[in-house]
Amino acid sequence: MINLEFTEEEKNSLYYERFHHPHPRVQLKMEVLWLKSQKIPHKKICQLAGISPNTLLTYLRDYEEGGIEKLKEINFYRPKSELESQKETLKKYFEKNPPVTINEAVYRREELTGIKRSPTQVRKFLKSMGMKCLRW
Structure with a gap:
């Protein structure tokens, strides 16, 4: 289990971004991290957000690596043409x-x-x- 510490400023930012960010995927990431900041267990977070435990761990690791800015990155897989x-x-x-x-x-x-x-x-x-x- 990944233990993270959140400042009040980070909690407020997560709370705001989960409703006001323009991209729904980022809103979901913020929601998940906000739930984590409220000390909710991983299993309950997965159930509430409708995500898998692996997705939750990915979001938590992204937050550990780069904070809230890393969560705002959207990287969809777009393969390049062989030609x-x-x-x-x-x-x-x-x-x-x-x-x-x-x-x-x-x-x-x-x-x-x-x-x-x-x-x-x-x-x-x-x-x-x-x-x-x-x-x-």
Whole structure:
């Protein structure tokens, strides 16, 4: 069990932020830490907040590492495209040799990069590069 000591200023800040922070995830983190500051057991905090014990420990460790500012950080997992490094090369190639259909674009892209994707994924990728749909 992680034992934390909270000052009155920190308690007041947690209480305020749990209602007034613009992001709901941060509000939940503040709520959990505020409950912890009220000496409520971990099991009861998990039940009240609707979180798992592992999530509670993550929030407590974040608070230990960086205080309230660390709790305000929002880090969603956003994987990068495997083709990000080849984006410019592909764009130049498709501008010189525009595909007539999306299936042709899928085939050419697979030939050039060795990475196979569905027509929907290729269409989305081409649009992200600023290319227009002709007969896709």
